[in-house]
Amino acid sequence: MGRFLVRRLLNMIxxxxxxxxxxxxxxxxxxxxFLSTLKLNPRISPQVIKQMEAQFGLNQPLMVRYxxxxxxxxxxxLGISLAYRVSVTSLIGSxxxxxxxxxxxxxxxxxxxxxxxGIAVAVNQNSIADRVLSFLAFFGMSVPNFxxxxxxxxxxxxxxxxxxxxxxSVDYNTLAFWSKIADRINHLIxxxxxxxxxxxxxxxxxxxxxxxxxxxxxxVRTARAKGLSERIVIYKHxxxxxxxxxxxxxxxxxxxxxxxxxxVEAVMNLQGLGLLLLDxxxxxxxxxxxxxxxxxxxxLLVGNLLADxxxxxxxxxxxxxxxxxx
Amino acid sequence: xxxxxxxxxxFHAKAFPIAIAIAALAFAGGCRVNxxxxxxxxxxxxxxxxxxxxRTFNPILVTDATSGTMIGDIFDTLIRVNVKTLLPEPGLxxxxxxxxxxxTITFHLRHSLRWFDGAPLDAHDVxxxxxxxxxxxxxNSIRPSLLVDGHEIDTQVLDDYTVKVSVPRVxxxxxxxxxxxxxxxxxxxxxxxxxxxxxxxxxxxxPPAKLIGDGAFMMTNYVxxxxxxxxxxxxxxxxxEHGGELPRLHGRIIMIVQDQxxxxxxxxxxxTDVYAPRPKDVIDLKDKAxxxxxxxxxxxxxxxxxxxxxxxxxxxxxxxxxxDPKLAWFTDPNFLHAIAHSIDKQGxxxxxxxxxxxxxxxxxxxANKIFHNPNLTDYDYDLKEAARLLxxxxxxxxxxxxxADRHGNPLIFNLTTNADSTERQQMCAILKQDLATLGIQxxxxxxxxxxxxxxxxxxxxxxxxxxxxTGGFEPNxxxxxxxxxxxxxxxxxxxKTPATPWEAEIDSLLDQGTTVMNxxxxxxxxxxxxxxxxxxxxxxxxxxxxRYAAWKDSLENYQPTVWGLYKPEWIQFKAN
Numbered sequence: 001m002g003r004f005l006v007r008r009l010l011n012m013i014x015x016x017x018x019x020x021x022x023x024x025x026x027x028x029x030x031x032x033x034f035l036s037t038l039k040l041n042p043r044i045s046p047q048v049i050k051q052m053e054a055q056f057g058l059n060q061p062l063m064v065r066y067x068x069x070x071x072x073x074x075x076x077x078l079g080i081s082l083a084y085r086v087s088v089t090s091l092i093g094s095x096x097x098x099x100x101x102x103x104x105x106x107x108x109x110x111x112x113x114x115x116x117x118g119i120a121v122a123v124n125q126n127s128i129a130d131r132v133l134s135f136l137a138f139f140g141m142s143v144p145n146f147x148x149x150x151x152x153x154x155x156x157x158x159x160x161x162x163x164x165x166x167x168x169s170v171d172y173n174t175l176a177f178w179s180k181i182a183d184r185i186n187h188l189i190x191x192x193x194x195x196x197x198x199x200x201x202x203x204x205x206x207x208x209x210x211x212x213x214x215x216x217x218x219x220v221r222t223a224r225a226k227g228l229s230e231r232i233v234i235y236k237h238x239x240x241x242x243x244x245x246x247x248x249x250x251x252x253x254x255x256x257x258x259x260x261x262x263x264v265e266a267v268m269n270l271q272g273l274g275l276l277l278l279d280x281x282x283x284x285x286x287x288x289x290x291x292x293x294x295x296x297x298x299x300l301l302v303g304n305l306l307a308d309x310x311x312x313x314x315x316x317x318x319x320x321x322x323x324x325x326x
Numbered sequence: 327x328x329x330x331x332x333x334x335x336x337f338h339a340k341a342f343p344i345a346i347a348i349a350a351l352a353f354a355g356g357c358r359v360n361x362x363x364x365x366x367x368x369x370x371x372x373x374x375x376x377x378x379x380x381r382t383f384n385p386i387l388v389t390d391a392t393s394g395t396m397i398g399d400i401f402d403t404l405i406r407v408n409v410k411t412l413l414p415e416p417g418l419x420x421x422x423x424x425x426x427x428x429x430t431i432t433f434h435l436r437h438s439l440r441w442f443d444g445a446p447l448d449a450h451d452v453x454x455x456x457x458x459x460x461x462x463x464x465x466n467s468i469r470p471s472l473l474v475d476g477h478e479i480d481t482q483v484l485d486d487y488t489v490k491v492s493v494p495r496v497x498x499x500x501x502x503x504x505x506x507x508x509x510x511x512x513x514x515x516x517x518x519x520x521x522x523x524x525x526x527x528x529x530x531x532x533p534p535a536k537l538i539g540d541g542a543f544m545m546t547n548y549v550x551x552x553x554x555x556x557x558x559x560x561x562x563x564x565x566x567e568h569g570g571e572l573p574r575l576h577g578r579i580i581m582i583v584q585d586q587x588x589x590x591x592x593x594x595x596x597x598t599d600v601y602a603p604r605p606k607d608v609i610d611l612k613d614k615a616x617x618x619x620x621x622x623x624x625x626x627x628x629x630x631x632x633x634x635x636x637x638x639x640x641x642x643x644x645x646x647x648x649x650d651p652k653l654a655w656f657t658d659p660n661f662l663h664a665i666a667h668s669i670d671k672q673g674x675x676x677x678x679x680x681x682x683x684x685x686x687x688x689x690x691x692x693a694n695k696i697f698h699n700p701n702l703t704d705y706d707y708d709l710k711e712a713a714r715l716l717x718x719x720x721x722x723x724x725x726x727x728x729x730a731d732r733h734g735n736p737l738i739f740n741l742t743t744n745a746d747s748t749e750r751q752q753m754c755a756i757l758k759q760d761l762a763t764l765g766i767q768x769x770x771x772x773x774x775x776x777x778x779x780x781x782x783x784x785x786x787x788x789x790x791x792x793x794x795x796t797g798g799f800e801p802n803x804x805x806x807x808x809x810x811x812x813x814x815x816x817x818x819x820x821x822k823t824p825a826t827p828w829e830a831e832i833d834s835l836l837d838q839g840t841t842v843m844n845x846x847x848x849x850x851x852x853x854x855x856x857x858x859x860x861x862x863x864x865x866x867x868x869x870x871x872x873r874y875a876a877w878k879d880s881l882e883n884y885q886p887t888v889w890g891l892y893k894p895e896w897i898q899f900k901a902n
Binding site: 037038040041045046051055083084085153157166168170267275276282283 | 364373379381382387389462463465466467468469470471525526529530531547549550551552553579581582583584585587588591592594595597774775776777779780781782783784785795803804805806807813814
């Protein structure tokens with residue numbers, strides 16, 4: 001176990017360096033830099049732009065800039081955002097927390113709803129409920145997130161039941177602690193619903209097909225023949241064997257936590273990483289982009305590691321020695 | 327037993343998600359914070375929205391419009407510009423004298439001006455502000471506008487309340503440029519400046535209470551990508567005609583709403599009090615005006631310009647002594663006139679702006695009443711005339727749908743614009759179609775703004791572009807675009823000597839335009855420049871959007887113009 005962990009952690013180092021260097025390279029290959037847009041502003045002289053280039057170190061060669069960045073990252077300093085002129089950590093920090101809360105809630109929501117439904121429709125294959133829910137699942141998969149987000153905003157406007165976007169109310173600061181929590185939850189409902197439904201459909205279909213595949217396996221027949229109750233057969237034998245791909249998926253979705261909500265965040269005006277990063281990429285705010293690439297990469301790698309470890313726990317057929325050889 | 331069991335299992339499997347859904351709904355219902363709806367009118371707090379976050383709170387370092395708007399109310403200027411008359415009026419300075427030779431202006435500051443922290447605001451703060459903007463180590467966008475032929479303006483403190491500024495020659499834009507100079511507090515920033523930390527001062531992570539200004543409002547709270555809150559400055563110098571305190575609003579909140587549809591919904595639901603509608607919103611809003619208790623009014627014509635321009639830069643067209651034939655077309659007045667006659671302005675207005683735009687003729691918008699030249703005749707949309715002009719200069723159809731110049735080179739060129747604007751892409755598509763009927767093939771490819779700027783500024787690798795500039799009331803602010811040696815002279819920047827006689831004439835008119843103080847006497851120079859641009863067509867003007875504003879009925883004294891709010895300090899909600 002220990003050796004496996006050390007090995008996996010050591011493997012991460014070249015991966016992180018490779019991914020960040022590639023991102024850095026791609027960002028630098030795009031013509032122009034962050035200051036380009038200022039060049040069309042008649043009030044900003046070319047001298048000022050040269051000064052700012054020197055100030056931000058944008059006039060240095062690519063390798064120098066990358067190594068400088070890497071060096072400061074090793075000192076836990078993600079650098080300065082060119083657009084906002086404050087540290088990347090301070091920009092990403094609170095927004096990342098918000099985005100992770102949103103994505104995690106949406107994930108939990110999707111899993112809690114989709115997995116039981118997936119089991120139910122698989123057990124009652126070809127029933128009316130199965131057909132209806134499958135249809136809804138396909139519908140859910142094909143409705144774009146941003147459209148559903150608009151629809152929900154419209155619903156909020158028409159009914160007044162929910163706030164129209166935003167992370168919290170304008171008077172948030174004046175509220176008592178529990179009211180603050182309630183206020184945030186109230187603002188989370190619609191975005192969680194929108195994000196959750198998108199993931200739900202796929203999960204439900206996957207659960208259904210997994211169960212269907214295993215339902216007719218020989219060990220299930222054996223279990224039934226032993227005289228086990230149907231409930232124990234389904235939950236203990238079928239479900240447990242059907243869960244493997246979900247454990248891996250959970251690991252991968254950890255990497256998705258940061259970037260998966262961008263469109264919904266944009267439409268519903270949530271304070272999150274999504275739009276900040278989109279703008280950063282478009283404006284070539286390179287250190288801000290690199291900061292989030294780094295955080296996203298680490299989350300993805302750690303997620304995978306955790307998933308592999310969970311897999312070992314769930315499935316006795318997987319052991320460390322075989323996992324370590326990967 | 328078995329039957330019973332099946333029923334049980336089915337119930338169990340289906341009930342679980344339903345139970346969770348019910349629990350979630352109940353929980354969600356419980357999470358609606360029950361409190362009285364925020365009453366904007368009773369609190370006298372104006373709610374507005376901004377599409378972006380501020381980039382800095384330092385008024386000297388601002389380079390983007392959003393930051394300018396967010397801190398505009400915090401820092402006052404010596405003099406202001408009346409957005410209705412476009413004439414200067416008193417600000418921190420209650421009066422000013424212009425010397426007989428017009429090279430010196432003496433500003434008399436109001437006595438008893440106070441910064442937010444109670445410290446007195448005096449002439450030394452003005453001198454400090456001037457020193458900071460002229461410091462070469464502080465990159466700022468104010469300095470270029472306060473240089474006269476490259477020379478700094480000399481600032482002298484005569485006493486605590488009197489400042490004298492002198493320029494080496496008569497410089498007409500001086501008053502307007504001073505009106506754009508926010509004064510900063512020496513007692514707060516002086517030490518930081520001396521320590522070389524000015525460039526890192528007052529970034530967006532500064533606690534708002536530390537922003538010491540002198541304007542109508544002080545910032546009390548900023549939450550990234552959510553909102554900025556302001557409270558009125560109780561010691562603000564301005565008083566109304568009865569001596570009553572200004573501003574009348576007790577506070578302002580600017581919500582940061584990045585998506586414009588979301589912004590629109592916020593206004594419809596009453597969460598914001600004012601809104602700048604897009605053309606497509608205007609009709610919808612007018613229908614709903616009575617039901618929503620709002621006003622929707624036209625406020626004027628856009629101050630900027632949106633034009634097609636052809637590249638005339640030899641750096642792009644001459645390689646190894648071989649000249650691309652395009653250079654000859656793009657500098658040929660007949661070719662350019664033919665293009666001008668091919669721009670379907672009415673079609674553009676209807677299709678791209680829902681009918682809410684007007685054809686643009688002059689380079690300066692009619693919104694700029696003093697400097698706009700109203701005497702220019704537009705080029706009609708007339709493809710026959712365009713074809714005739716092309717024929718007359720030897721551009722003949724060599725086969726159906728293909729026109730070539732007299733050397734047989736088919737007329738094909740690239741057209742680009744920034745990809746983030748759907749209107750501009752539509753406009754390019756319309757032009758492409760019209761030119762196709764003339765036998766001119768246009769390859770249209772929208773580009774990312776950054777890429778576009780690099781092409782315009784560094785590689786010069788473009789043929790034709792649709793681009794826009796925002797406008798100001800001081801015409802000299804556009805000098806870098808119009809002057810042949812300017813780096814924003816996009817069709818052929820940084821010329822050593824003017825490439826054409828008319829560019830030389832524009833250069834000289836620009837110089838003369840700044841040597842007369844009286845705006846009405848200055849205007850003819852700029853009228854002439856617009857005439858030359860209209861005749862020579864280095865830029866082919868298209869349309870200008872008609873601007874609208876919408877606000878709640880309950881607001882009083884809300885008078886938006888295309889240049890900004892008129893007397894914003896008087897805005898208030900009617901008493902309930």
